[in-house]
Amino acid sequence: xxxxxxxxxxxxxxxxxxxxxxxxxxxxxxxxxxxxxxxxxxxxxxxxxxxxxxxxxxxxxxxxxxxxxxxxxxxxxxxxxxxxxxxxxxxxxxxxxxxxxxxxxxxxxxxxxxxxxxxxxxxxxxxxxxxxxxxxxxxxxxxxxxxxxxxxxxxxxxxxxxxxxxxxxxxxxxxxxxxxxxxxxxxxxxxxxxxxxxxxxxxxxxxxxxxxxxxxxxxxxxxxxxxxxxxxxxxxxxxxxxxxxxxxxxxxxxxxxxxxxxxxxxxxxxxxxxxxxxxxxxxxxxxxxxxxxxxxxxxxxxxxxxxxxxxxxxxxxxxxxxxxxxxxxxxxxxxxxxxxxxxxxxxxxxxxxxxxxxxxxxxxxxxxxxxxxxxxxxxxxxxxxxxxxxxxxxxxxxxxxxxxxxxxxxxxxxxxxxxxxxxxxxxxxxxxxxxxxxxxxxxxxxxxxxxxxxxxxxxxxxxxxxxxxxxxxxxxxxxxxxxxxxxxxxxxxxxxxxxxxxxxxxxxxxxxxxxxxxxxxxxxxxxxxxxxxxxxxxxxxxxxxxxxxxxxxxxxxxxxxxxxxxxxxxxxxxxxxxxxxxxxxxxxxxxxxxxx
Numbered sequence: 001x002x003x004x005x006x007x008x009x010x011x012x013x014x015x016x017x018x019x020x021x022x023x024x025x026x027x028x029x030x031x032x033x034x035x036x037x038x039x040x041x042x043x044x045x046x047x048x049x050x051x052x053x054x055x056x057x058x059x060x061x062x063x064x065x066x067x068x069x070x071x072x073x074x075x076x077x078x079x080x081x082x083x084x085x086x087x088x089x090x091x092x093x094x095x096x097x098x099x100x101x102x103x104x105x106x107x108x109x110x111x112x113x114x115x116x117x118x119x120x121x122x123x124x125x126x127x128x129x130x131x132x133x134x135x136x137x138x139x140x141x142x143x144x145x146x147x148x149x150x151x152x153x154x155x156x157x158x159x160x161x162x163x164x165x166x167x168x169x170x171x172x173x174x175x176x177x178x179x180x181x182x183x184x185x186x187x188x189x190x191x192x193x194x195x196x197x198x199x200x201x202x203x204x205x206x207x208x209x210x211x212x213x214x215x216x217x218x219x220x221x222x223x224x225x226x227x228x229x230x231x232x233x234x235x236x237x238x239x240x241x242x243x244x245x246x247x248x249x250x251x252x253x254x255x256x257x258x259x260x261x262x263x264x265x266x267x268x269x270x271x272x273x274x275x276x277x278x279x280x281x282x283x284x285x286x287x288x289x290x291x292x293x294x295x296x297x298x299x300x301x302x303x304x305x306x307x308x309x310x311x312x313x314x315x316x317x318x319x320x321x322x323x324x325x326x327x328x329x330x331x332x333x334x335x336x337x338x339x340x341x342x343x344x345x346x347x348x349x350x351x352x353x354x355x356x357x358x359x360x361x362x363x364x365x366x367x368x369x370x371x372x373x374x375x376x377x378x379x380x381x382x383x384x385x386x387x388x389x390x391x392x393x394x395x396x397x398x399x400x401x402x403x404x405x406x407x408x409x410x411x412x413x414x415x416x417x418x419x420x421x422x423x424x425x426x427x428x429x430x431x432x433x434x435x436x437x438x439x440x441x442x443x444x445x446x447x448x449x450x451x452x453x454x455x456x457x458x459x460x461x462x463x464x465x466x467x468x469x470x471x472x473x474x475x476x477x478x479x480x481x482x483x484x485x486x487x488x489x490x491x492x493x494x495x496x497x498x499x500x501x502x503x504x505x506x507x508x509x510x511x512x513x514x515x516x517x518x519x520x521x522x523x524x525x526x527x528x529x530x531x532x533x534x535x536x537x538x539x540x541x542x543x544x545x546x547x548x549x550x551x552x553x554x555x556x557x558x559x560x561x562x563x564x565x566x567x568x569x570x571x572x573x574x575x576x577x578x579x580x581x582x583x584x585x586x587x588x589x590x591x592x593x594x595x596x
Contacts, residue, residue, distance in 0.1 A: 024402075028082055028083075030365045034073070034076060063435065087119060097364055097387060101135040105178065105179065109180060144177065182226070195224045231291070281344060283346060299358065302359060316364055355375060360382060365386070370582075394458065399411045408585070584596055
């Protein structure tokens with residue numbers, strides 16, 4: 001072959017290969033960062049001394065962790081482990097879809113800034129954040145505090161931003177525990193997506209009238225100012241919106257949608273009254289009614305992306321698609337629409353609205369669950385990928401690999417092992433000893449301190465959360481009392497006799513190994529981890545659930561109790577058989593998802 005032709009072909013192949021190199025983005029949601037080793041700017045208190053490490057530590061009680069849908073302490077260590085994993089994989093882009101802090105306090109924001117900056121400096125990782133309902137809790141700064149920090153004597157310690165707050169006798173006062181508003185968050189974390197950087201190929205907000213073709217960094221920097229990122233949420237009430245779109249690498253546009261909608265409670269109040277705004281946890285349903293400018297903006301971005309050959313990935317704190325795998329109506333009928341966090345389920349209009357404007361790929365958090373939702377509407381497909389939390393079961397993050405504009409791969413990276421996850425356990429021992437002296441308290445299960453891995457610890461957290469909160473809050477007491485001592489064999493015998501079961505080859509004795517409380521825990525495992533929950537449930541029991549689901553489905557009894565059990569198994573079946581949520585490929589040309 002002619003040497004010149006060979007060199008040309010090699011050069012062409014090299015350029016083509018460079019253009020085709022996959023782009024990877026890691027998604028870390030609901031980190032709920034609380035700085036265990038932070039400090040306050042206006043008090044010398046640095047926490048209580050941990051006998052295991054000798055370090056002063058600012059931590060919350062185990063009792064508070066086990067009544068919450070998230071842990072507050074060990075997730076600090078899990079966050080570092082996830083960042084180390086991401087760095088080792090050579091991934092340079094990390095998106096964080098909200099609740100990156102635990103209520104946006106100044107000391108937590110400073111600690112988060114420090115860590116993100118360290119990983120940026122050391123590994124060249126660029127972070128892109130968007131806000132969740134815990135950062136900020138409301139649009140403007142407000143006085144706050146918590147009464148469940150751990151004190152030196154094992155009893156709860158209050159830390160508040162003002163003296164007249166809180167109920168605890170022992171308290172620390174610091175302005176750094178107040179809940180920051182948008183302004184404070186923007187000032188502290190502007191380097192992590194909220195403001196443009198010179199190296200960005202494009203950056204814009206919903207309030208910027210410019211386009212990709214006439215992009216100017218200097219002009220965009222001026223438009224990124226807090227004062228220019230306000231909208232009227234209700235007549236006379238203007239609040240910030242920190243949404244932005246960025247091109248971190250050539251050809252990829254990331255839309256960071258600020259899905260927080262802070263609606264005033266009283267229209268006659270002062271618009272600057274921070275306490276006069278409802279929380280944002282409902283998510284996109286309120287965007288459709290009170291934040292319509294975002295829909296027009298996303299439509300504009302999608303049109304510009306198409307013209308300029310850009311691949312668009314959106315991320316927000318809130319889901320765009322129902323995350324209950326088709327079980328929402330069944331759950332509503334069984335438990336009522338006020339239970340199971342059903343108020344957070346987005347209306348179908350949300351998916352339709354964003355699919356109509358051309359959005360295809362969306363990553364979300366908020367629910368602390370692993371899930372994939374798909375909607376095909378009028379020849380278009382929207383895929384909503386729920387990123388699990390590092391602070392809940394199953395602790396994990398997602399990696400998106402963009403192989404081409406039409407084919408993408410999503411992989412779930414589970415954090416089974418976290419170095420030093422148990423380093424706070426001696427402090428919890430002290431708390432437990434103090435709790436035992438309080439006769440009015442329901443004790444948490446001390447066996448959690450025997451956990452051998454972070455995975456085991458988070459599974460135990462779920463188990464205690466279900467026992468202490470989910471069952472009492474979600475399930476009717478009369479139903480729970482009735483099934484409390486029921487095992488798998490009893491469930492079979494509710495609907496068939498022994499002879500009938502024997503004729504079908506069902507060995508009823510094998511069903512005695514688990515009880516209804518085990519079933520309820522498994523139900524919440526599937527809600528949280530989707531298909532990955534199967535690794536934490538015995539294979540034999542999974543098969544037995546399928547048998548029971550089939551038998552209850554065929555049963556014609558109208559007995560209210562049997563109908564409730566029938567509903568439980570239907571929900572279990574739906575939650576355990578959803579769309580791929582572990583490792584899968586998205587084909588945007590054929591509009592299909594394939595499990596890998």
